[in-house]
Amino acid sequence: MAVYTDVSDDALRAFLDDFAIGSLVAFRGIAEGVENSNFQLRTTQGDYILTLYEKRVNAQDLPWFLGLMQHLAREGVTCPQPVADRQGQSLKILAGRPAAVTTFLPGVWPRVIRLEHCRPLGQALAQLHVAGRSYVQERANGLGPDAWPPLLQSCGAGADTVQPGLLAELQAALAEIVPNWPGRGQTPSLPRGQIHADLFPDNVFFLDQKLSGLIDFYFACTDFLAYDIAICLNAWCFAIDGSFNITFARQILQGYESIRPLEDAERACMPLLARGAAMRFLLTRLYDWINTPADALVTPKDPLDYLKRLRFHMATKSSSGYGF
Numbered sequence: 407m408a409v410y411t412d413v414s415d416d417a418l419r420a421f422l423d424d425f426a427i428g429s430l431v432a433f434r435g436i437a438e439g440v441e442n443s444n445f446q447l448r449t450t451q452g453d454y455i456l457t458l459y460e461k462r463v464n465a466q467d468l469p470w471f472l473g474l475m476q477h478l479a480r481e482g483v484t485c486p487q488p489v490a491d492r493q494g495q496s497l498k499i500l501a502g503r504p505a506a507v508t509t510f511l512p513g514v515w516p517r518v519i520r521l522e523h524c525r526p527l528g529q530a531l532a533q534l535h536v537a538g539r540s541y542v543q544e545r546a547n548g549l550g551p552d553a554w555p556p557l558l559q560s561c562g563a564g565a566d567t568v569q570p571g572l573l574a575e576l577q578a579a580l581a582e583i584v585p586n587w588p589g590r591g592q593t594p595s596l597p598r599g600q601i602h603a604d605l606f607p608d609n610v611f612f613l614d615q616k617l618s619g620l621i622d623f624y625f626a627c628t629d630f631l632a633y634d635i636a637i638c639l640n641a642w643c644f645a646i647d648g649s650f651n652i653t654f655a656r657q658i659l660q661g662y663e664s665i666r667p668l669e670d671a672e673r674a675c676m677p678l679l680a681r682g683a684a685m686r687f688l689l690t691r692l693y694d695w696i697n698t699p700a701d702a703l704v705t706p707k708d709p710l711d712y713l714k715r716l717r718f719h720m721a722t723k724s725s726s727g728y729g730f
């Protein structure tokens with residue numbers, strides 16, 4: 407469960423006194439997610455989300471994230487909106503952590519992914535990329551290719567306790583992926599812009615069979631737009647047995663291209679980008695798997711799910727393997 411920081415009833419009431427959102431009726435910790443502490447709040451005026459930012463979020467980046475969410479909403483992308491207190495502040499401190507209240511987004515994320523989710527997902531991702539064009543301030547991707555070798559090194563021999571031979575397999579994959587990343591070696595650079603960088607099913611809400619909004623912008627950054635597609639192909643198109651669903655992928659790509667057609671270089675790079683995306687999530691999961699104490703309240707996600715995906719992408723040599 408992702409409540410790393412406890413908030414007492416009294417502390418929360420005092421915190422909410424700064425806001426003009428009514429008085430507290432109920433609040434509960436949200437058991438989902440692994441990154442931040444989230445609470446659902448009900449006040450006399452409605453529902454809100456309270457987030458306390460934890461391990462991977464740098465407090466200095468929070469104004470950029472909250473500003474992006476406001477910008478995207480102005481451009482027509484439905485996402486949670488920061489709620490300002492009576493002094494106009496949305497970024498605050500609670501229980502010693504940076505904290506913000508955001509609006510509650512109606513809808514539920516799909517526990518079982520179906521074909522009809524995929525086209526709207528691709529469209530929403532392209533809308534986000536188009537809307538992000540006019541948000542000019544950049545934020546570097548702290549979990550980009552330069553972060554992967556040190557992350558693996560910090561897992562060290564722990565990797566082989568998860569699966570024998572894993573360290574060597576990942577080192578070999580990194581040696582192929584990192585020097586050939588777009589903009590390096592012989593590989594051309596690709597169009598860049600604001601990307602979500604974590605658009606997994608649990609960050610996409612549906613209501614009445616329609617996509618109702620996107621949440622969790624706390625990995626968003628400025629990077630290759632097509633890398634965001636590669637993240638979605640990883641997160642949405644693999645069955646539990648590790649098999650790739652090319653029909654889902656085709657729908658995501660067609661939905662995306664109905665809003666923002668891809669350049670040939672972006673299509674050609676998809677196997678490489680998909681390998682990088684699988685590596686990024688494999689490594690953060692591996693790090694958490696090794697470093698989460700057995701009695702922690704959070705359930706770490708299985709890194710080996712992403713090893714299956716990485717192997718698939720390492721063996722896929724052409725973009726036609728993704729449904730182009």
Ligand SMILES: Nc1ncnc2c1ncn2[C@@H]1O[C@H](COP(=O)(O)OP(=O)(O)OP(=O)(O)O)[C@@H](O)[C@H]1O
Nearest residue numbers: 408436438439440441442444455486509510511622
């Ligand atoms: N604005 C919102 N409106 C409604 N529900 C929300 C909102 N924000 C978060 N939630 C709920 O809280 C859960 C966890 O939120 P979130 O995905 O932001 O947490 P996280 O720890 O950052 O997760 P992740 O592991 O995906 O990075 C969501 O799956 C959703 O159920």
Ligand SMILES: N[C@@H](CCO)C(=O)O
Nearest residue numbers: 441604606687691707
């Ligand atoms: N979406 C990520 C967790 C947030 O970094 C994962 O499933 O590994």
